[in-house]
Amino acid sequence: MASFPSPRHDDRLREALEGRVCCVTGGAGFIGAHLVERLLELGAIVRVIDDLSTATLDALNPLLERQPERLRFVRGSILDDDALGDAFSRASLVFHCAALSSIPRSVEHPERSWAVNTTGTLRVLLAARDAAVRRVVYSASSSAYGNTPGLPKAETHTPAPVSPYGASKLAAEHLCVAFSETYGLSTVSLRYFNVFGPRQRPDTPYAGVIPSFASRVLGGEAPRIFGDGEQSRDFTFVDNAVLANLLAATSDRPLAGEVYNTATGSRVTVNELAERVIAKLGPGPAAQPIEIERIEPRPGEVRHSHADISRITNDLGYEPIATFDQGLDVTLDWYRAWHERTAKTSNGGVR
């Protein structure tokens, strides 16, 4: 269940999506699985294609058990045309979330990142064209902006990515435009700004900043900050990103490669974030205070990230349904429960 309802849009979304075949690439991943859950709530018939390279089936298994007639999982890569053909047959909407989604991972494995994020998107667009899909909604990234001067970032700013990841995600946006122009396939790119929420993985070396801070503080360790911590981010609760996908997919506008910032429209420094996580999940004022650990900044990271969301608001009727504070509260509660579950399991208890 979505944590925050979107009553202003629900009736129209249900009408537009009930009984429609939707395919979510990367639907076992963090954002993809939240989107799958919401599509099922709105009555859609959902297919997922995912190779499980960076996710497990933990989020989808309960949905597959509950709704076997409306959810089908295809284990396969977006680089495999047969698997894509199978997943897209009779689909009218494709939500393209599959990617290798981390800047540090792309710094270590730039070729693999390019293959999945860019060539993979090319394959998705070809398969969508061949299956006569009505619209592809692409999960793009604010990393496309890089360190271009000027805040907040508007879609009119010239993108200048500074990481292999940002470059691969931007190149895929251009492919979306080219497919709309050349083949008449309707596409739309949503540039997400730091999405966070329940189930985002804390247990990988490439974990995002919120999962990483939460799991360290819950384990009694100091949050680790790269650089001085004054870098800022427009943290976006996952329900907001899901809503943007649904509005983009069902919009009556003849979308042909449009790009939309998808964010909260406010920013928080990493230092402020660390303080909030410690205040909510730390051991309390009576215990030894948790200090912050500072290490060298990472290559490929941008300094500030803050979105102008007026274009998506005007064109698609989007507005954030959860503020940063509301989303953070729900998310940190989830990490606390996750930590307790994991601790019980590793002590021989039951999950």
Ligand SMILES: NC(=O)c1ccc[n+]([C@@H]2O[C@H](COP(=O)([O-])OP(=O)(O)OC[C@H]3O[C@@H](n4cnc5c(N)ncnc54)[C@H](O)[C@@H]3O)[C@@H](O)[C@H]2O)c1
């Ligand atoms: N999380 C964010 O803050 C954020 C910000 C900007 C953009 N995005 C984009 O949003 C999308 C979803 O991100 P996420 O945070 O849910 O990441 P995620 O890593 O949780 O999900 C990505 C999914 O893609 C799957 N995948 C990877 N390679 C694949 C392949 N070759 N074939 C099929 N499936 C494959 C993974 O197994 C995983 O389930 C990505 O495209 C990412 O680039 C995310």
